[in-house]
Amino acid sequence: MTTNVSIEYANAQAKYENAKTTAEKLAALEEMKSYCPTHKGAENLKNEITKKIVKLKLEMEKEKTQSSKKGGGPTISVKKEGAGQLVLVGVPNSGKTTFFNAMTGLNGPVEDYEFTTTLPDVGMIDFKGAKIQLVDLPPIVEGSAEGKVNGKEILAVVRNADAIVFVVSVERAAREYLLLKKELEKSGIILNRKKPNISIVASSFPGFSLTGKEFLKIPQEELVNYLKERGMQNVQVILREPTTLETVAEAMDVTLTYKKTLIVVMKSSKTSELKREKEMIVMTWENTPEQKAQMLDLMIEIMEKTYVFTKKPGQDAAMSMALIVPKGSTVLDVAGLVHKDIVQNLKSAKIWGSAKFDGQRVAKDYVVQNGDIVEFSW
Ligand SMILES: Nc1nc2c(ncn2[C@@H]2O[C@H](COP(=O)(O)OP(=O)(O)OP(=O)(O)O)[C@@H](O)[C@H]2O)c(=O)[nH]1
Ligand SMILES: [Mg+2]
Structure with missing residues (x-):
């Protein structure tokens, strides 16, 4: 089947x-x-x-x-639990465990020498009643991608996570970040961008078909030959962004994985040398309650999730029980998390939050936003 x-x-x-x-x-x-x-x-x-x-x-x-x-x-392997998994990545002694302890309330070993953490440590963070998993990892060093100090095993955990939090020290922020980025890229982990928006699929019709020709930045013949050399004769290509052979190679490379990141700069007393790249979220750690709350919002964002609350007709919303769903989820997707009977019989829903007015009736395919309260009618 x-x-x-x-x-x-x-x-x-x-x-x-x-x-x-x-x-x-x-x-x-x-x-x-x-x-x-x-x-x-x-x-x-x-x-x-x-x-x-x-x-x-x-x-x-x-x-x-x-x-x-x-x-x-x-x-090393780390079982996923909760609504999403974030991993802490940094060079030795950058403050990963210090940050991990502050966010989870746990008490992982913090020392002023290097390689204090030798195995992943797992903690759960409460987010408005939902749980997010934070994983403290042993450090990444130059050569981790080739297997130095368990690098391959650590990077396999990074690969499987929903998003990455880099922890860098303020004095060497840029250098540390570049080293980490390089080791991750060598392991096929690409940061802060999406897989090329093109599709290349074997076709049941003979020959080559191309949609989105205006996006092709090389002669079409080159593309046809490139695919032929890789055994793809009958193929349908759809381009939705400017495309070169590198773009095609990347789109076809199934070993690559794409992750969003957040960078936490430790040791707040000095200013950081880190130059912000596009899409980079950088935060200097001050360990205040407001900052922790802000950090959690950013964590939800980089995992590409949305949080919502539900309510029963005539009752108050369950504000202490957030539901975390993938970004872009609809009212119907949220219903699926609550009860299968609701999914089967769902007619519409009322929304407080992102809708035009409170309690507005919306269709099943309405896309929910952070903080929305959803009431199902079925
Ligand atoms: N002043 C100050 N010291 C910090 C800060 N963060 C970490 N440290 C110190 O830096 C040292 C290393 O901190 P850890 O949290 O053990 O670093 P780590 O990245 O987990 O280290 P490894 O597990 O060895 O990779 C400790 O002596 C911490 O007290 C910070 O924000 N401010
Ligand atoms: Mg540590």
């Missing part, structure tokens, strides 16, 4: 098929699981993935005991 899956799931599957190491395979499987459809027909698929994950973990345990005999390092 075929099961309809999302683009995210298909991408994760492609990563799995291209994974070279056990850690990469595991990260891809966990990503597949997190994007696995939730309806009943997909249960088998989910079970199959779980079985594969268990098998891989057993293999990794075996590798671990074998390699620890040889003096190799431990393997």
Whole structure:
């Protein structure tokens, strides 16, 4: 039986098929699981993935005991929990654990020497009643992408996260950020931009078809040859942005993953040397309650999520129980999180917040915004 899956799931599957190491395979499987459809027909698929994950973990345990005999390092995996997962990335001693402790209320080890954190530490942050997972990671160094100090395992965790919070020290902010960016890019993690908005799919019709010709910045023949060399003869190409061969290569590279980021600059006493690039969100850490609240809003934003509240007719809204949904979710998507009966019978909803007036009736496909209160009618 075929099961309809999302683009995210298909991408994760492609990563799995291209994974070279056990850690990469595991990260891809966990990503597949997190994007696995939730309806009943997909249960088998989910079970199959779980079985594969268990098998891989057993293999990794075996590798671990074998390699620890040889003096190799431990393997690392972090289970996703809550409405979204953020990872802390920084060079040694940049203040990751200091920041982690402040946000989660936990008490991870903070020392003034390097490599204090040697394994990921997981904490949950309360966001208006919803839970966000924050992962403190061991440091990234020059050479992590090649496997230095467990770099591959750490970067596999970064790859699977919903978004990244960089923690840099104020004195060396720009240098640290460039080093981190380079190591992540070498591992196929691209920051603060989206996958090229073009699609290249095998076609059941013979030959080459192109939509959006005005976006092609190279002779069409070059593109046709490039695809032919890669075994794509019958192909449909749709361009929605200026496109060169590099754009095409990037769009076809299933090993790449795209993440949004936020940069926290530690040690607030001095001004930072960090030059802001487009799309970069930079915040100097002062550890005040207002700043923590602001930080949480930014975390939701970089994970590309939206938070809403629900209410029952005639009752007050459940303001202490936010629901976190992917950005762009509709009233119907939110209903799916509340109860399946609502989904089946949903007629419309009332919205307080982003609608023109409070309590406005909206259709099922209305896209919700941060802080909206939704009341279902069914
Ligand atoms: N003054 C000041 N010191 C800080 C700040 N953040 C971190 N430190 C100090 O910097 C040192 C390292 O902090 P950690 O939080 O352990 O850094 P880390 O990035 O987790 O380090 P590793 O786990 O080794 O990678 C400690 O001595 C902290 O007290 C800050 O904002 N201000
Ligand atoms: Mg640490």
